[in-house]
Amino acid sequence: MNKIKKELIFLGTGTSEGVPRVSCLTNSLDCLVCNDAVKPNSKNRRYNTSVVIKISSLDFEKNILIDAGKSFYQSAIKWFPKYKINTIDGLILTHAHQDAAGGFDDLRDWTNNTQSSIPIYLRKEDYEVINKTFYYLVDTSKITSGGTVAKLNFIIIDGTHTIIEGQKFEHLKVNHGDHYFANGYRIDNLTYISDCSFIPDKTMRKIRGSEIIILDSLRRGNKHKSHFTLEEAIEKIVELKPKKAYFTDICHDIEHNEVSRYLVDASKHTGIKMNLAYDGLKINI
Ligand SMILES: [Zn+2]
Ligand SMILES: [Zn+2]
Numbered sequence: 001m002n003k004i005k006k007e008l009i010f011l012g013t014g015t016s017e018g019v020p021r022v023s024c025l026t027n028s029l030d031c032l033v034c035n036d037a038v039k040p041n042s043k044n045r046r047y048n049t050s051v052v053i054k055i056s057s058l059d060f061e062k063n064i065l066i067d068a069g070k071s072f073y074q075s076a077i078k079w080f081p082k083y084k085i086n087t088i089d090g091l092i093l094t095h096a097h098q099d100a101a102g103g104f105d106d107l108r109d110w111t112n113n114t115q116s117s118i119p120i121y122l123r124k125e126d127y128e129v130i131n132k133t134f135y136y137l138v139d140t141s142k143i144t145s146g147g148t149v150a151k152l153n154f155i156i157i158d159g160t161h162t163i164i165e166g167q168k169f170e171h172l173k174v175n176h177g178d179h180y181f182a183n184g185y186r187i188d189n190l191t192y193i194s195d196c197s198f199i200p201d202k203t204m205r206k207i208r209g210s211e212i213i214i215l216d217s218l219r220r221g222n223k224h225k226s227h228f229t230l231e232e233a234i235e236k237i238v239e240l241k242p243k244k245a246y247f248t249d250i251c252h253d254i255e256h257n258e259v260s261r262y263l264v265d266a267s268k269h270t271g272i273k274m275n276l277a278y279d280g281l282k283i284n285i
Contacts, residue, residue, distance in 0.1 A: 007054045008190065008214075009083050010281045011065075011075040014046025015218060015227075015251040016099035018071055024252060033252045043256035043278040047071035048099040049194045049249040051214075052085055053187060053285070055167060062165040065091040066185065066192060072103025079280055087115055090164040092157070093122040094194055095182035096129035104134050107150035117151040121164060123183065124156050172203050177226035186210065190285045191242075194249050197226050199236065210242050212285060214277065217247035219254060230254065238270050246277040 020034030029035065037044040048069030055062045063085045079085070088110050094100050107118055122130065127138075136142045137152050161170045172184035172191065175198035184193030184203075189211040193199070196216045199207070207213065215236060218227035228236070230247065237245040247263075256276055263274045 002057045002059065004055060004057045006188070006285045007056075008192075008283050008285050009052045009054060009079060009085070010246075010248065010277050010279055011050040011052055011079055012047035012069065012071060013049055013248045013250055013277045013279055013281075014071075015249055016048065016070075016097070017251075018048065019044055019046040019250070019252045021252055031252060033255050036255070037252070044252075045279060046250055047075045047279055048102070050075065050100070051192065052079075052083075053167070054083065054085065055165065061086070062089040062167075063087055064089055064164050064167065067091075067094055067100040067194070068103035068107065069099040070102035073106045075279065076106070082280070083282065088118050090119050090121060092162065092164060092169055092185065093120065093126050094184065095176060095180075096122070096126035096133075097195070098133070100195070101126070101130060101133070104130070104137055104150060104152065107152065108148060111151040112148055117153045119153045119155055119164070121155050121157045121162050121169075124158070127154055127156055130154070170206060172206055174199050174203055180226070188285065190214070195226070196228055197224070204240070207240055210240065212244045212246070212283070213237060213240060213242040214246045214248055216249045217254075218249060219251050220259075221253075230259070234266060234270075234274065237272060237274060242272060244273045244275070246275050246281075246283070248277045250276070 020037040024031035024034035033044050036042050048071045050067040053064045131138045161168050170186035173181050174196040176182035176195040182195040191207045191210040191213045193215050215233045216228045217230045217233040218224050220230045260276050267274050
């Protein structure tokens with residue numbers, strides 16, 4: 001039988017400025033996380049939060065990206081060859097902040113050299129932002145000097161879900177700040193929410209029953225206006241009771257090894273396997 005395999009690869013697990021912060025390397029030599037993050041293969045090295053869903057069988061392979069932020073190019077050169085991600089068959093956006101959408105210009109490599117175009121699935125309000133930030137990708141008549149740009153096919157998403165290459169992405173509307181919303185997505189039994197400060201009841205109902213939940217967890221302690229802290233994220237995970245949880249969108253306040261040890265203890269207490277995600281981590285879904 002030609003079995004279909006679904007995997008998720010974390011292309012980035014860091015917040016907007018990434019880890020290390022340049023200012024920690026230039027101003028404050030005592031930030032242990034940022035100073036560790038410059039070492040090769042440090043799990044504290046974090047590019048902008050993004051994942052790829054890889055669906056494959058013996059005779060086909062489809063790769064669907066969720067977000068491509070400012071550091072998409074650096075993530076791609078590191079992880080695309082390693083995980084043999086050859087094409088981008090769709091890109092679905094959580095929201096139009098630059099750490100989620102700032103890498104759109106770099107998609108030109110694929111449409112110049114690998115495939116004719118890339119479908120971009122996004123909300124109407126995000127399309128309006130992209131129309132301002134990447135006006136020449138939306139309206140190619142504005143290209144100057146005759147250079148080539150990424151050929152993107154923008155598709156507005158609305159309603160309860162989007163189907164990309166036969167895979168359903170259920171829309172999960174969450175607060176990302178008091179008056180701004182981002183989308184998370186449920187893909188079969190996996191829930192992915194990268195940017196979130198509050199989950200409305202209606203969305204909580206859609207998440208319930210997920211076996212794996214990937215959730216925003218910016219830092220420890222201090223509350224943040226537009227992101228969950230680790231403590232808030234753990235509280236939600238305990239409430240939702242998946243089998244496994246992964247935390248992402250992490251800033252330099254979280255040291256990978258220290259917090260991973262803390263999560264081993266938290267997993268024992270709660271019976272839920274909780275992990276800190278890291279760039280390049282691949283999981284089966
Ligand atoms: Zn730092
Ligand atoms: Zn954001």
